[in-house]
Amino acid sequence: MDLSVRIGSLVLKNPLMSASGCFGYGLEYADIVDLSSLGAVVVKGLFLKEREGHPPPRIVETPSGMLNAIGLQGIGVHRFVREKMPELRRLGAVVIVNVCGSSIAEYVEVTRILSDCEGVAAIELNISCPNIKEGGIQFGCNLASTGEVVAAVRRATTLPLIPKLTPNVTSVSSFARAAEENGADAVSLVNTFLAMVIDPETRRPAISNGMGGLSGPAIRPIAVRMVYECAKQVRIPVIGMGGISSARDVLEFMIAGATAVQVGTANFVDPFIWSTLQAGIEDYMTRHGVARVADLVGTVDF
């Protein structure tokens, strides 16, 4: 049974990845999860410098979902390379780094530093975080800016480049096309949906940032639709995410057109989910006589 999938020049042993911002720097999970068993470990978004993030409360639960505005707290790319990468390499993790920037120059510089770091397998370009004032989504909500930042980072690295797209636009597939036209090797989607929870008793938002990004099973059908639309519009691989909590959900995204998937919120609930997902995929492949999981991609009968 062949679970491998290809993202640009990168061959992954299976289609399962952690979603950035939901798995720390991977090492937090190293004593309970064999990091080398994941297709890839996508680590928390990194700027050039350390960031404090937003004050708590940073999350609030919603029906079958959650809202977060962490604010991209992080240790910065230099400390990541120095303090986290040696152990990630030792554990055999395929590391994809989520790159953030408040300017194109910062995206380029962070990417250059990571491209020189042994063991970084690919760059996920974060142009879709809804929770920070500058950078992030401002690049991801404008087609020209998306094209510009993708092209600039493309020139800075030979690593597979995966812009992560926001669903907070009218037509996410046009952003996928802009990414492809400017040299992206794949796109990942969706980041979270900008959303808000207000406590009527206090008349105040439930999280300190006011608004935040909605994730979890609540968003899954919208994410599936967006992955389906994007996969029809681009030739590069689509990495799907949004509320995946079971093998059934993984298969749904792949059949919709995702070559690989990322799991975020579900990992908070069940940190041991990875082996369950893999076993469920294998069981499906056995039942349906599928020899290569890649053969499932985009096979929706519609």
Place this chain on the structure above:
Amino acid sequence: MPPLDVPALVLRNAHLSPDYNVLHLEAPAIAAASQPGQFVMIRTAAGTDPLLRRPFSVFEVLRDAAGSPSGISVLCKRIGPGTARLYDAAAGDRLSVLGPLGKPFSLVSPPAEAWMVAGGVGLAPFATLTEALRSTGAPARLFYGGRTRADLFYLDWFASRGVTLDLATEDGSLGAHGRVTAPLDAALRGRAAGAPVMLYACGPEPMLKAVAGLARTYGCPSQLSTERIMGCGLGGCYSCVVRVRDAEGTPHFVRSCLNGPVFNGDDLVWE
């Protein structure tokens, strides 16, 4: 020991009041590994609503007839839909319990005394701490406050283990009238000069802040157990942060699930 996720059998659900209950859960491996101050993350429903686990201090380590750890109990206060489900849990139910998690309390030995300060459901980490302190022999004292006498539990349990009780209620129905930090202040003022005291506290943020202030005023070290909205308990989500000074005195957000929930009171920065 790495944390385990076990489908724990609910052995008993003791309702202490219309808001508080103690759940007894069969979880021998977690019980054997847990140390005072550590916590577990419990799924309150099998489906997706409520979605996230809830953090609870390990209240008691339960033991079988031979004295071996057989399970844990958790002290719950009904606040929202998740805790309401735990209030209504029945013996025979199974709940997914992940743990033990977090940094435990550091114990003290004689001549140091252990003074525990609990506000409301903040009593939760002090039963296991009491048991552990019996092995070091450090004299233990519990300052315990609630809104009313009906909110104070397990008084006989602590008394029978040699813990001196100092109670306070906001309505004056039991113990001192007002906040628990008033009898604590008086006791610290009256203690023999130089007698070393370690303050352990868990409760609402204003109480923790007051305890940290008293610790500074009277020159005592303190270990404060913080409570935050927590998404995962393993360091993945970065939602449970508290502001802590680093070695250079610069404040930073750190994850209370990994760096805490127990912090040195001097290190915490109050908003």
